Amino acid sequence: RHKFWETQPVGQFKEIGDTSLPEGPIEPPTPSSELKQEPYNLPNHYEWITCDISCEEMCDEVFNLLANNYVEDDENMFRFNYSKEFLCWALQPPGYFKSWHIGVRVKISKKLVAFITGVPARIRVRDEVVNMVEINFLCVHNKLRSKRLAPVMIKEVTRRVHLENIWQAAYTAGVVLPTPMASCQYWHRSLNPKKLIDVGFSRLGARMTMSRTIKLYKLPESTVTPGLRKMELRDLPAVTRLLRTYLSQFVVAPDFHENDVEHWLLTKENVVDSYVVESPETHEVTDFCSFYTLPxxxxxxxxxxxLKAAYSYYNVSTKTPLLQLMNDALIVAKQKDYDVFNALDVMQNESFLKELKFGPGDGKLHYYLYNYRLRYPLKPSELGLVLL
Ligand code: YNC
Ligand code: MG
Incomplete structure (x- = not known):
């Protein structure tokens, strides 16, 4: 039973397989005169705040809340450690709303104890581009868990999103909720196998020694594709064209324009790295690959x-085989001292995962839409969307 989610406009478990339900919005927009103008009530002693993430002290507080209380693996061995630079980038894309960066403080001590964010995104579902919010960084302090604070956080962000005339959302979670539009899996490619084994991230395979394992994952010192270089500002038109064409084949994908690509894909040191292949003959940009940094x-x-981890982001191959492009991405990540390179089985990633010695992770990442029904769940390979 999902006492909260049963009340929300999301696909319900009991509807699975009911092909008579139409695709698209589940409920219509609320007339603006009927929108709730005041925040939802919090338990006594807590107050809402709107976070100015560009303010250093605020960013510090959010960073610390997440560093100590955000997502862990099932065995509680690792916890995501999003950097401050990453948070500033993730939360301030073109057209972002400060009012969608929401915190909860203890009134007396002013301690930040909960957080949730939204950022605007145009997401295409089949042939319709929908203005959505991407929800991320939902976090309730360890000591305040299981007190039904999360539903209040979700309702408050929903209210503030509605005030900007947006009615759909996309989000991912490790837990199963009503109802995934797709269920994906992380794959991991060891770059520094000794450290990964030492810290318990991976285990020595059966009949494997440490030295054989190190040899197995060894990569060339330098990349192999002629013309591979860092993406630059001047590549924006070409990269945007490549991405738009590539993403058009997936059922659900972002509708990126040049300003989005500039924000989301232009290299930001220790946050996101992008590479292009510029043909040495024609000087045409033919391929693109990128990863983001999430220790x-x-x-x-x-x-x-x-643990220094790179996460595969958006990759487009038109001339360089995807396998070779991704192998170069691994080489670049190794040069930059990452311990592991992670990728979901979304888009065409399955075509290189096994061959490039990625191993499947445990646990799934479920993708969700809010107030938008799909008739069938998608295969990971039908998804063209990577959320942070
Ligand atoms: C979750 N991750 O099922 P029911 S992902 C959504 N996403 O409700 P309580 C979640 N819902 O089942 P706790 C959820 N986790 O009774 C739990 N829930 O209907 C549901 N962890 O609330 C749960 N961050 O406050 C149940 O639970 C209800 O104290 C229980 O708080 C949950 O960012 C949480 O994993 C996750 O900080 C905050 O465990 C806490 O446990 C925590 O009693 C560690 O809540 C960090 C963590 C989640 C990362 C993420 C995406 C979030 C999406 C939220 C949904 C957005 C909907 C769209 C809104 C905009 C709409 C428009 C327009
Ligand atoms: Mg709670």
Whole structure:
């Protein structure tokens, strides 16, 4: 039973397989005169705040809340450690609303104890582009769990999103809720196998020694594709064209314009890295690959405290085989001292995961839409969307 989610405009478990239900919005927009103008009530002693993430002290507080209380793996060995630079980037895309960066404080001590965010995004579903919010960074302090604060956080962000005339949302979670539009899996490619084994991220395979394992994951010192270089501002038109064409084949994907690509894909040191292949002959940009940087705190290890992870973001191959492009991405990540390269089985990623020695992770990442019904759940390969 989902006491909260049963009340929300999302596909319900009991509707699965009911092909008579139409695709599209589940409920119509509320007339603006009927929109709730005041915030939802919080338990006594707590207050809402709107976070100015560009303010250093505020960013520090959010960083600390998440670093200590955000997502962990099932065995509580690792916890996401989004950097401050990453948070500033993730929360301030073109057209963002400060009012969608929501915190909860203890009234007396002013301690930040909960957080949720939304950022605007145009997401295409089949042939319709929908203005949506992407919800992320929902976090309730460890000590305040299971008190039904999360539903209040979700209702408040929904209210504030509605005030901007937006009625649909996209989000991902490790937990199963009503009802995933797709269920994806993370795959991991060891770059620094010794450290990954030492910290318990991976295990030595059967009949494998450490030295054989290191040899197995060894990569060339330098990339192999002629013309591979960092993406620059001047590449924006070409990269946008490549991405738009590539993403058009998926059922659900972002509708990126040049200003979105500039924000989401232009390299930001230690946040997002993008590479293009510029043909040495024609100087045409023919391929593109990117990853973002999301370290994890290693909980309770004597020798290491941070796992440096790269996450595959958007990749487009037209001339360079995707396998070779991604192998170069691995080489770049290795050069930059990442310990592991992660990728979901979305888009065409399955075509290179096994061959490039990625191994399947445990646990799933479920993708959701709010107030938008799809008739059937999608295969991961039908999804063209990566959320942070
Ligand atoms: C979750 N991750 O099922 P029912 S992902 C959504 N997303 O409701 P309580 C979640 N709902 O089942 P706690 C959820 N996790 O009774 C739990 N729920 O109907 C539901 N963890 O609330 C749950 N961050 O406050 C149940 O639970 C109800 O104290 C229970 O708080 C949950 O950012 C949480 O994993 C996750 O900080 C805050 O466990 C807490 O446990 C925590 O009693 C560690 O809540 C960090 C963590 C989640 C990362 C993420 C995406 C969130 C999407 C939220 C939904 C957005 C909907 C669209 C809104 C805009 C609409 C428009 C227009
Ligand atoms: Mg709670």
């Amino acid at each position: 994890s705190t290693i909980l309770g290890n004597q020798n290491y405290s941070i």
